[in-house]
Amino acid sequence: MSEGERSQYAGTTEEIQYDPSSSRYDLFECPDCGSVVLALGRDDSPISCHGEPMQRVTDCTMSVKPPDIRQVLLQAFGLPKAGLDICLCVIGEGPLSASEVAETLGYDRSTMTRYLNKLVELGLLRRSELNREGGGVVNVYHSVDLERMRHKTLLGFYIWAGEAASLIEEANLAKQDYLEENPDRKLPDVFWESFPKNQQ
Numbered sequence: 001m002s003e004g005e006r007s008q009y010a011g012t013t014e015e016i017q018y019d020p021s022s023s024r025y026d027l028f029e030c031p032d033c034g035s036v037v038l039a040l041g042r043d044d045s046p047i048s049c050h051g052e053p054m055q056r057v058t059d060c061t062m063s064v065k066p067p068d069i070r071q072v073l074l075q076a077f078g079l080p081k082a083g084l085d086i087c088l089c090v091i092g093e094g095p096l097s098a099s100e101v102a103e104t105l106g107y108d109r110s111t112m113t114r115y116l117n118k119l120v121e122l123g124l125l126r127r128s129e130l131n132r133e134g135g136g137v138v139n140v141y142h143s144v145d146l147e148r149m150r151h152k153t154l155l156g157f158y159i160w161a162g163e164a165a166s167l168i169e170e171a172n173l174a175k176q177d178y179l180e181e182n183p184d185r186k187l188p189d190v191f192w193e194s195f196p197k198n199q200q
Contacts, residue, residue: 015063020056028054038161040154076160077122077153082107083115087124090116091143095130098139116141123152 020026029036030049037054039046045053073079079087089101096104102112119125119141126144129137143149 014066016066017063018057018060020058027057027060029057030054038158072157076157079115079118079122082111083119086112086115087119090119090125090141091146094125095128095140095142097130098141101141122156124149 018027024041026039026042027036028039028045028047032050035049035054036057037047043056045056047054070081070084073081073084077083085105086101086107089104090096093104098113098116099109101107101116102109105112116125116127120127123144125141127139127141130140131137144152
């Protein structure tokens with residue numbers, strides 16, 4: 001684990017800036033319309049815009065707090081630490097029933113079933129029925145193909161990130177409209193009241 005990763009999990013809030021020379025991802029921008037795309041592990045533009053390859057972003061002065069895996073899973077997928085523990089347990093020990101996972105991790109059975117069903121909905125686990133030796137059936141949970149899981153989680157995160165980017169753009173446009181209509185008033189006092197309620 002790197003020094004940056006250690007400080008992140010130690011609870012620090014040190015901010016970081018995009019550094020194209022060391023990042024595992026790249027940002028590309030269209031010089032004509034300003035559209036931006038994110039690409040993992042790419043040095044060349046993944047797409048063109050206006051008939052020309054998008055240009056790699058090399059200068060971004062805004063600093064952000066580094067993401068924590070638990071925060072990402074919670075915000076993007078509604079999946080807190082317990083959900084991650086359950087997913088890893090099934091991947092490592094499965095197939096398992098909800099009762100078996102609950103016993104292994106020491107979680108409540110009803111909580112276990114709720115999280116397992118959520119993980120199935122997300123495509124991170126799959127569910128099947130297993131015939132009991134004494135009769136009846138029980139739901140058991142299996143891991144999915146890891147490459148398929150990687151693909152699904154990346155797509156899910158990009159959808160979430162797209163929604164977040166759209167929300168930020170709407171906020172910026174609302175701020176711009178307000179300042180144009182009210183040049184003599186201070187924005188912070190009224191901005192969130194003017195922003196659509198369903199977007200807050």
